[in-house]
Amino acid sequence: MLMVISPAKTLDFETPPTTARFTRPQYLDHSQELITQLRELTPAQISELMHLSDKLAGLNAARFGSWDPAFT
Template sequence: MLLIVSPAKTLDYETPSITTKYTQPAYLTHSQALIQCAQQYSVSDISRIMAVSDKIARLNVQRFAEWHTPFTPENAKQAVLAFKGDVYSGLDAETLTASDFQFAQ
């Protein structure tokens, strides 16, 4: 299955994951380079570049600062379960079965 969705501004890292299965990002080296670049920006820079409010910019600056590898269930969450918003409410990822997650991987 090939699924392309837009990233969400709202993320849920508080609700426990319904599965223990996870994978590492395919382009982790590229992600690390982007995060290292983003970590150099101030809240006002992020607000301007991303066209978001100062509140969301502060949250992202915090996320950039806390980002580190390796990703584990203790410091990360599967994107399909972390992303929230209109696109993801239709997906209803919390109802996926173990075989659904296996197929989606």
């Protein structure tokens, strides 16, 4: 089986979620490990790693910096 995962270029943060139920993500600990490593990268390095424009790399660098696992 082949699976393609494509990142969204834009996200809608204005529309309220359609559900109020939340669960703890299964791989939250792994996510924290990845974020710790990604926070060490510059936007230019993120751009090269993820094949993103400079604008999206900067946006992702900011998102990595503000990521907090306490959302659940």
